[in-house]
Amino acid sequence: MNGRLTLFTFASPPRFYWLTGKLIPWLWAACIALTVAGLYVGFFVAPTDATQGEAYRVIYMHVPAAWMSMLLYLVMAFWAAIGWAFNARLASMVARAIAPTGAMFTFLALWTGAFWGKPTWGTWWVWDARLTSELILLFLYLGYMALVNAIDDTRRADQAGALLAVVGAVNVPIIYFSVKWWNTLHQGATISMTAAPKMAETMLTGMLLMTFACWAYAFAVVFMRTRAIIVEREQHTEWVSEMVRKQGAGA
Amino acid sequence: MSSVFATIVARDLRLAARRRVEALLPIAFFLVAVSLFPLGVGPEPQTLRQIAPGVVWVCALLAAMLSLTQLYGTDHADGSLEQMLLSGESLWLVSAAKALAHWIVTGAPLVLSAPLFGILFDLSAPANLTLALSLLLGTPILSLLGGLGAALTLGLRSGAVLLILIILPLCIPALIFGAGAVSAAEAGISTRGHFSLLGALLIGSGLLAPWATGAALRIATE
Numbered sequence: 001m002n003g004r005l006t007l008f009t010f011a012s013p014p015r016f017y018w019l020t021g022k023l024i025p026w027l028w029a030a031c032i033a034l035t036v037a038g039l040y041v042g043f044f045v046a047p048t049d050a051t052q053g054e055a056y057r058v059i060y061m062h063v064p065a066a067w068m069s070m071l072l073y074l075v076m077a078f079w080a081a082i083g084w085a086f087n088a089r090l091a092s093m094v095a096r097a098i099a100p101t102g103a104m105f106t107f108l109a110l111w112t113g114a115f116w117g118k119p120t121w122g123t124w125w126v127w128d129a130r131l132t133s134e135l136i137l138l139f140l141y142l143g144y145m146a147l148v149n150a151i152d153d154t155r156r157a158d159q160a161g162a163l164l165a166v167v168g169a170v171n172v173p174i175i176y177f178s179v180k181w182w183n184t185l186h187q188g189a190t191i192s193m194t195a196a197p198k199m200a201e202t203m204l205t206g207m208l209l210m211t212f213a214c215w216a217y218a219f220a221v222v223f224m225r226t227r228a229i230i231v232e233r234e235q236h237t238e239w240v241s242e243m244v245r246k247q248g249a250g251a
Numbered sequence: 252m253s254s255v256f257a258t259i260v261a262r263d264l265r266l267a268a269r270r271r272v273e274a275l276l277p278i279a280f281f282l283v284a285v286s287l288f289p290l291g292v293g294p295e296p297q298t299l300r301q302i303a304p305g306v307v308w309v310c311a312l313l314a315a316m317l318s319l320t321q322l323y324g325t326d327h328a329d330g331s332l333e334q335m336l337l338s339g340e341s342l343w344l345v346s347a348a349k350a351l352a353h354w355i356v357t358g359a360p361l362v363l364s365a366p367l368f369g370i371l372f373d374l375s376a377p378a379n380l381t382l383a384l385s386l387l388l389g390t391p392i393l394s395l396l397g398g399l400g401a402a403l404t405l406g407l408r409s410g411a412v413l414l415i416l417i418i419l420p421l422c423i424p425a426l427i428f429g430a431g432a433v434s435a436a437e438a439g440i441s442t443r444g445h446f447s448l449l450g451a452l453l454i455g456s457g458l459l460a461p462w463a464t465g466a467a468l469r470i471a472t473e
Contacts, residue, residue, distance in 0.1 A: 136420050136423060139416075139419070139420040140420055142416065143416050143417035143420065144417075146413055146416055146417070147403060147404070147413060147417055150404070150407050150408070150409055150410075150413055151407060155473075156470055156471065156473065159470040159473075160403050160467065160470050160471070163403065163463060163466055163467055163470065164403060164417060167399065167421065167463055168420075168421070170459075171420075171421050171424075174424050174452075175420070175421075175423055175424060178423065178424035178427045178428065178448075179423070179427065181427075181448075182427040182431060
């Protein structure tokens with residue numbers, strides 16, 4: 001890596017490939033260490049909740065997953081838009097790599113939410129504003145993935161996906177508020193999590209540790225997927241064939 | 252400028268008039284689909300009155316989606332879409348004109364036939380009027396957003412299903428306020444809030460959706 005380090009140094013696929021190759025083991029290590037620490041704090045240190053008992057401990061997976069699901073959609077839309085506006089190949093690849101992870105976190109948030117809802121609310125699902133908008137977020141992820149996979153031409157797929165992701169990002173607040181108003185118009189809010197009492201300090205620590213673990217996981221997986229996309233798209237280039245030859249010689 | 256708009260609308264309407272049966276298919280779908288619900292749910296007037304707004308709105312949504320694949324498909328196939336893109340006219344106008352023509356062919360008949368279903372579902376007269384008005388404000392939103400979906404999925408193998416998958420989540424706000432207005436009217440509550448929000452959605456999508464559709468057409472035909 002010679003030359004000056006600028007904002008765009010790692011926008012070049014070979015350099016990005018090299019950098020992420022170095023980072024991924026560290027990210028996995030961070031992910032595992034943070035998960036172990038977070039789960040330890042969550043299961044053994046944090047006290048039992050006064051009203052919900054032990055069932056509340058789903059929170060250590062549920063809340064980080066829900067945060068990640070929303071954040072990753074915005075990050076995906078951002079990189080897709082950058083890739084579209086500036087014709088930055090790598091940004092488009094990153095956007096595509098984020099989508100499955102975001103959808104996975106959305107599904108995880110819904111799934112763990114159902115597990116949490118059953119013992120505390122007595123039902124797997126309610127058409128609450130938050131739950132419904134999370135479900136719609138899953139649909140948006142699925143639509144994005146279906147669209148980019150249906151278009152064979154990668155350039156068109158990236159640009160069409162970017163447009164859809166941006167339209168979706170604009171729509172997310174509209175959908176959230178309409179669902180919220182719909183809910184309050186149809187039935188009084190039966191469950192309010194905003195009115196919950198303040199959390200114990202250790203609970204918050206456990207949740208933050210798990211959030212960072214999810215971040216490390218998301219980075220690691222997105223980088224791995226981006227690397228696969230890079231190799232696939234750049235297979236005709238010199239550096240990829242060079243790399244494959246070296247690996248073939250090493251094996 | 253506005254002559255382009257009028258020309259495209261007139262052309263699409265003429266094309267629809269030449270293929271009358273095809274143009275009527277979405278309406279036929281709407282009629283059949285709505286009629287299935289009482290058969291599935293049961294004939295109790297109380298239940299029917301309760302589900303009527305949602306049923307009519309969801310069926311209108313699906314009927315609008317079904318006819319959208321052909322919005323740009325045939326123009327793309329015969330090359331006239333490329334001519335429109337090459338003409339140098341604003342793509343916003345082209346997309347808006349296509350959406351308007353689509354609404355006149357599929358949306359307006361839905362609005363006109365909706366009161367009939369209000370009667371079949373035993374809606375009160377004010378609720379029935381609200382149903383027609385909410386569809387009048389809401390179906391253009393579906394045509395506008397659907398135009399975006401049609402442009403994004405232009406020429407794809409599984410375009411029709413894909414279009415429905417990507418556009419339906421975006422139509423949810425229109426569905427909520429449209430069906431909500433009718434429920435409110437049925438319950439005797441003021442519908443002004445619903446209509447204001449529906450109008451805001453219409454204005455917003457009317458300004459932004461043609462622009463996005465134009466960008467999607469550029470991407471698709473590049």
